Amino acid sequence: MINGKLYFNLIHRVAGSRENFEFFKLQQDMAHAHGLKATVITAYDALENPNIVKKIKEYRQNFGDELGILLTDIDDGAGMLNGNYAFWLFSMEKKCRIIDASVQRFKEVFGFCPQVMTTYYLDAPTICYIKSTYPEVQAVIATCFEEGTKTLKGTNYDCYLFSEGGPWWPWIPSKQNSQCPAFDKDDDSGVVALPHLTRDMLLSIEDRNDYFASHPQNMTRGWVFDGNSWEYMNNFFDMTTLQFKYNEGYSYSNMYVDPKWLMKVGRHDDDVREAIYLDTIKYLAELKRSDYLIDMGVAEFSLWFRENRGYNKPDINLWEDILCGSERKIFWYIDSYLRATVDPNQGGAITDLRPYVARLERPVGADTQYLCEGSYPYILHSLYRGGWPAYMSTKSMFTCAITCNGRNVHLRTCSTGCGYEKNVIGPSAVLDPVDLDFGDVQMKLKSVITFAGSGHIVVTREIVACSDLQAEIEVFEFFNGCWGTNEYPNDLRKVELSCIGEHETVQFPVRYDGRMVEVKNLKEVYARIPDVSTGIRLTTNMRETVGIAFDGLMTGPMYTIGVKGIVKMGEVASTCLLVEKI
Amino acid sequence: MSSGRKDISNWTCPWCFARGNDSAPLYYNQKKDRYYCVRCCYTGDYNKTVETFKDYQKKYRLMTMRLELLPK
Numbered sequence: 001m002i003n004g005k006l007y008f009n010l011i012h013r014v015a016g017s018r019e020n021f022e023f024f025k026l027q028q029d030m031a032h033a034h035g036l037k038a039t040v041i042t043a044y045d046a047l048e049n050p051n052i053v054k055k056i057k058e059y060r061q062n063f064g065d066e067l068g069i070l071l072t073d074i075d076d077g078a079g080m081l082n083g084n085y086a087f088w089l090f091s092m093e094k095k096c097r098i099i100d101a102s103v104q105r106f107k108e109v110f111g112f113c114p115q116v117m118t119t120y121y122l123d124a125p126t127i128c129y130i131k132s133t134y135p136e137v138q139a140v141i142a143t144c145f146e147e148g149t150k151t152l153k154g155t156n157y158d159c160y161l162f163s164e165g166g167p168w169w170p171w172i173p174s175k176q177n178s179q180c181p182a183f184d185k186d187d188d189s190g191v192v193a194l195p196h197l198t199r200d201m202l203l204s205i206e207d208r209n210d211y212f213a214s215h216p217q218n219m220t221r222g223w224v225f226d227g228n229s230w231e232y233m234n235n236f237f238d239m240t241t242l243q244f245k246y247n248e249g250y251s252y253s254n255m256y257v258d259p260k261w262l263m264k265v266g267r268h269d270d271d272v273r274e275a276i277y278l279d280t281i282k283y284l285a286e287l288k289r290s291d292y293l294i295d296m297g298v299a300e301f302s303l304w305f306r307e308n309r310g311y312n313k314p315d316i317n318l319w320e321d322i323l324c325g326s327e328r329k330i331f332w333y334i335d336s337y338l339r340a341t342v343d344p345n346q347g348g349a350i351t352d353l354r355p356y357v358a359r360l361e362r363p364v365g366a367d368t369q370y371l372c373e374g375s376y377p378y379i380l381h382s383l384y385r386g387g388w389p390a391y392m393s394t395k396s397m398f399t400c401a402i403t404c405n406g407r408n409v410h411l412r413t414c415s416t417g418c419g420y421e422k423n424v425i426g427p428s429a430v431l432d433p434v435d436l437d438f439g440d441v442q443m444k445l446k447s448v449i450t451f452a453g454s455g456h457i458v459v460t461r462e463i464v465a466c467s468d469l470q471a472e473i474e475v476f477e478f479f480n481g482c483w484g485t486n487e488y489p490n491d492l493r494k495v496e497l498s499c500i501g502e503h504e505t506v507q508f509p510v511r512y513d514g515r516m517v518e519v520k521n522l523k524e525v526y527a528r529i530p531d532v533s534t535g536i537r538l539t540t541n542m543r544e545t546v547g548i549a550f551d552g553l554m555t556g557p558m559y560t561i562g563v564k565g566i567v568k569m570g571e572v573a574s575t576c577l578l579v580e581k582i
Numbered sequence: 583m584s585s586g587r588k589d590i591s592n593w594t595c596p597w598c599f600a601r602g603n604d605s606a607p608l609y610y611n612q613k614k615d616r617y618y619c620v621r622c623c624y625t626g627d628y629n630k631t632v633e634t635f636k637d638y639q640k641k642y643r644l645m646t647m648r649l650e651l652l653p654k
Contacts, residue, residue, distance in 0.1 A: 266589065
């Protein structure tokens, strides 16, 4: 009995050129021959070609394929677009003109409004325009998960698509920021958003992730094949499917491959491009026959999603290394309030945190403040911010140091495994206990990171075995914070830090002076980050608490807030991190 | 230009590729009968280029291994 499913969208796009059309038909034939539903996306120029239109109508009639439209240049760069082609980078006025012209032509050709629109990035104002003007639209391809800084470098500084910080699976986008899952009906922009492709969630943090995605020819582009062996592709879909274990039986992927990727273009993978696409189609069909996969049209899926997933239902991803043999895992959590990455390889540190609760309005395009920068800001990021010297010699992360008998261990140096549990307050990343050696005292320490909803993250540390049952340890939970959307440091001087104790309160702004404050009998420590309308609040249940606030340095541009306390075996150190809107 | 040269002018530079950049083209230097990258100092012919990519592939230790992750 299989108690979970991979919900799957196969999407085929056709443009107006003869060669593109030929390979599109090949993709369609593969899908239909193996019993998979496809959604056909038409580019504007394809609508001008009677042969293509006729064929699409046949697909719709004979196989029930859904139809949608690609939002892109509509005049081959010759008119108002002046050579631009990336839809998301146009001004709002031009975006609306493209949408209107595309829908009008689509209606003339097919007699109805498309229910699906796709591009690589859609901001909230554009989605709201689409839904208010064309209420028939049910779904959009809205982002490319974690493509941004690394993809810019990866394309030799040619591709201006910044889409980091968003969901990896479908979501109902907020009216205020399309990357934030909606809280509720009032916040609902009216469509279901899908990511373009799904990704290897471990390799997404290491480097560019387009090679390691539900796109067979991106995989061969990344040399992830040897001759006729491309096992990674099937392993990828298996690992994606397995995510249903953490998501109430639900997992998701889509495959959206432009026909050009099947053509021979003088690249190293020319000889396998068709073969790997066919093999992948066959494997997906096999998953369907094995009752693991349900294929749907995109609009069909969006209706299912609204009914079965809806608002503010967390998605979990616990991905294992299936390519490099490291045995490494990574844990991701997302809801309407935040997105977090937990890295067991660094002892369960939170290494990337996005404050959706702030609902930052950041439209993209030529007429906006943010231009191409569509990534949703982080408030810590271990790969983008560090320094020397940095506080506790670490990167930007939320982590812990343990002290016993004057010896100190950083949990970020304790690589470990990770499992998933759902406890009474929420879904949890349960880290395998780590061995800590303090010379005359040895112990095993277990960490659990629970996502309690509404922006609360509860971290517990518990000694589960110890050579000295009376030994006390000092637990120091600290948050090396910053903010930004890419790898360059932003100005932190609007950030205010507060240590609030039973008897005193100390508050100061960040000035990169290296100022350190400690307050005993702590009630809470707080960081106010106006640039991203976010507050960070730390509280704890530990004994003999001390609050820490550290100003940061120009050479390590991160502020720190932290809490220290004492625990021993039989006690659980519980610290709550609250991410809130200010 | 040597006869029978394998054309890899549409390939990307293997050293740039190893840094995550797959859009650094290889250009052919006819006088020296070898390819070169304008972004880094890589030079080489077809065989060296393939060998360099193969070196990079050592990172993908499980690349040819079917893991059979789903219960049958």
